[in-house]
Amino acid sequence: MQLGIIGLPQSGKTTVYNALTGADIAAEMSAGHLEVHTAVVDVPDPRVDKLIEMFKPKKIVRAKVTYADIAGLDGTAGRAGLPGVMINQLAQMDGFLHVVRQFENASVPHLAEKIDPIRDIQTMDTDFILNDLVMVERRLEKLREEHRRGVSRPRDVIQAEIDLFERLQAILNSEKPLRHYDFTPEEDKIVASFGFLSRKPQIIVFNQSEDQEPIDYISSHPHTSVVSLPAKLEMDIMALDPEDAEMFMEEYGVTELGMSRLIKVSYDLLNVHSFFTAGEKEVHVWTLRKGSNAREAAGTIHSDMEKGFIRAEVVSFDDLVTFGSTAEARNHGRLRVEGKNYIIEDGDIIEIRFNI
Ligand SMILES: Nc1nc2c(ncn2[C@@H]2O[C@H](COP(=O)(O)OP(=O)(O)OP(=O)(O)O)[C@@H](O)[C@H]2O)c(=O)[nH]1
Ligand SMILES: [Mg+2]
Incomplete structure (x- = not known):
């Protein structure tokens, strides 16, 4: 999973x-050209700590999210479009953290004179919207041509796709990102195959000074989450050793770092959750798209397990904690035997039985 x-x-991107990755990149002006830094971060999950306490495993593998600091966008690409290298970089991402400046700091220049976070969200969106609009218009031309000839596919199928792309065009022409809209699963499949930038999920991150109140920007849109945090303060806390960090946080009344919240929100935004495999050898967190079944879960562990899937033995995290061990959970009838179509729940601890 990668978030740009x-x-x-x-x-405040860097x-x-x-603050997210514990890196120490100097906050230099990137002067508008593409520059990318990448780091992998463990997803904090107290359940894993509990499993480690229970199983005392030799090896621990936590869930991970990759973050890429992508400098060089400024909302001025216009209809000429973004440079190809930038589009390639952005297209690889599963979603975005969109950092929006809320902090006041006279020594840090802003493109516009006044700090206006809501305006800035729209400015940033513009580059993506125009990029997608060009793609949609190109596709529409092709589809209309195909419809005229009408030999490759049935005309009504082509027409349905034309209707869909005309809707996308209307949305983009009204300067709205595609991620604000819901599509039917069939439409979604087509839309997803184009990798539209304004369709990718986003977390709006309001970057505040420590004394600022959160902005009232409740997004009811799907594929959009909002987090407010003082990035500079949190970066400084990350740079301290743990003892000093604790004192510092107490002083500022910070109970949970916005950054660990942000990592969790990232995980949710991408519509994934976790299941575990746990034993003395290893406690392993696996990331799985929500709604996946036991056979697909097996496949994320190993393709042999998917091919030779027989059954999954499943215990929920809560039951495991209540009964203290897999054996005790079994004795109380809480270790379930599930078939390939069982839908995995967040926090399931599973063991796959398979045959190759
Ligand atoms: N007061 C204050 N200053 C901040 C905050 N976040 C960032 N800054 C300062 O703003 C400047 C820009 O921050 P960066 O993180 O480098 O911003 P950026 O988005 O990476 O900038 P480019 O890569 O040049 O696009 C730096 O001098 C930061 O110290 C904040 O929350 N409060
Ligand atoms: Mg930067």
Whole structure:
């Protein structure tokens, strides 16, 4: 899973990146050209700590999210479009953290004179919207041509796709990102295959000073989450050793770092959850698209397990904790035997029986 950190110049992308990953990249002006830094971060999950306590495993593998600090966007690409290298970089991402400047700091220049976070969200969106619009229009031309000839596919199928793309065009022409809209599963399949940038899920990250109140920007849109945090303060806390960090947090009344919240929100935004395999050898967190079944879960562990799937033995995290061990959970009838169509729940601890 990869999330790109985007935002206007000097909005605090590198600061957020450093705070998230513990990196120490100097906050230099990227001067508008493409520059990317990448780091992998463990997803904090107290359940894993509990499993480690129970199983005392030799090896631990936590869930991970990759963050890429992508400098160089500024909302001015217009209809000429983004440079190809930038599009390639952005297209690889599963979603974006969109850093929006809320902090006031006279020594940090802003493209516009006044700090206006809501305007900045729209400015950033514009590059993606125009990029997608060009793609949609190109596709529409092709589809209309195909419809005229009408030999490759039935005309009504082509027409349905034309209707869909005309709707996308209307949305984009009204300067709205595609991620604000829901599509039917069939439409979604077509839309997803184009990798539209404005369709990818986003977390809006309002980068505040420690004394600022959260902005009232409740997004009811699907595929969009909102987090407010003081990135600079959190970056400074990350740079301290743990004892000093604790004192510092107490002083500022910070109970949970926005960054660990942000990592969790990232995980949710991408519509995935976790299941575990746990034993003395290894406690392993596996990331799985929500709604996947036991056979697909087996496949994320190993393709042999998927091919030779017989059954899954499943215990929920809560039951395991209540009964203290897999054996005790079994004695109380809480270790379930499930077939390949069983839908995995968040926090299931599973063992796959398979045959190759
Ligand atoms: N006061 C204050 N300053 C901040 C905050 N976040 C970032 N800054 C400062 O703003 C400047 C820009 O921050 P960066 O993190 O480098 O911003 P960026 O988005 O990576 O900038 P580019 O890569 O040039 O586009 C730096 O001088 C930061 O110290 C904040 O929350 N409060
Ligand atoms: Mg930067």
